[in-house]
Amino acid sequence: MRRPSIRTQLLKGTTPLLVLTVLRDTELYGYEIAQRIRERSGGAFAPSEGSLYPALHALEAEGALQADWRESDKGPKRRYYRITDKGGALLAEHEAEWASFARGVAQTVAGPTNV
Amino acid sequence: MRRPSIRTQLLKGTTPLLVLTVLRDTELYGYEIAQRIRERSGGAFAPSEGSLYPALHALEAEGALQADWRESDKGPKRRYYRITDKGGALLAEHEAEWASFARGVAQTVAGPTNV
């Protein structure tokens, strides 16, 4: 009954932002997306499969991502994801939300309203 | 069935940080805590009662806050909250978590691993 890590709660809502971010410039398949996020974040984030795949499906259902199956030389088939125009817009929205949110927290934690 | 605001998800896990923050220097009662957070964040955050009170109770149960009832001149009794040493430590922990988390997101969103 130990309280869960703070991190786990903070993560909520950021998965789409992170996924869309790493797909901004290239298409990638699931496992690769997780790896990219881990790399880019310097190991700070490592989305588990239990949260990554559902998030990918949700983004695809929303029309933010487009995907197709491809054979692999060495292993099971892969599902490659690519960002759509709609996904680009969603990414912009997420970035803006995040920026304003982070600003709000910083401002609140920093000190009194004074400014 | 419109998708919930991104903000609502991002908020998860930050309530303790925000509450402890506004209580760092003064004692306050529930309503006042919500107002302070609203003020300090420049209106960005306005925790609802449904999330604020449970959070206060959890922090109190954890020993991070100490509270007592006091009469009010003009209205119902108020429950004043004050931060404990343990709460101070928890605040520091939350601040550190937040800082590292925000850094991770910024780094990931900013650009490729290069650096």
Next chain:
DNA sequence: TCATCTACCTCCTAATGCGAGGTAGATGCT
């Protein structure tokens, strides 16, 4: 044949923000 690796997937649980609803005292209007 069997272990191992990659890569996909889903089910269930836990955490938590919020809306809705509820209690109660004080004030002020008619």
Next chain:
DNA sequence: AGCATCTACCTCGCATTAGGAGGTAGATGA
């Protein structure tokens, strides 16, 4: 007195979502 309104507290139930556990399937190699 009766009633609305404001402050201030509280709880219940829903929806979202991260993650662990578990499951499928193809390829490789001992």
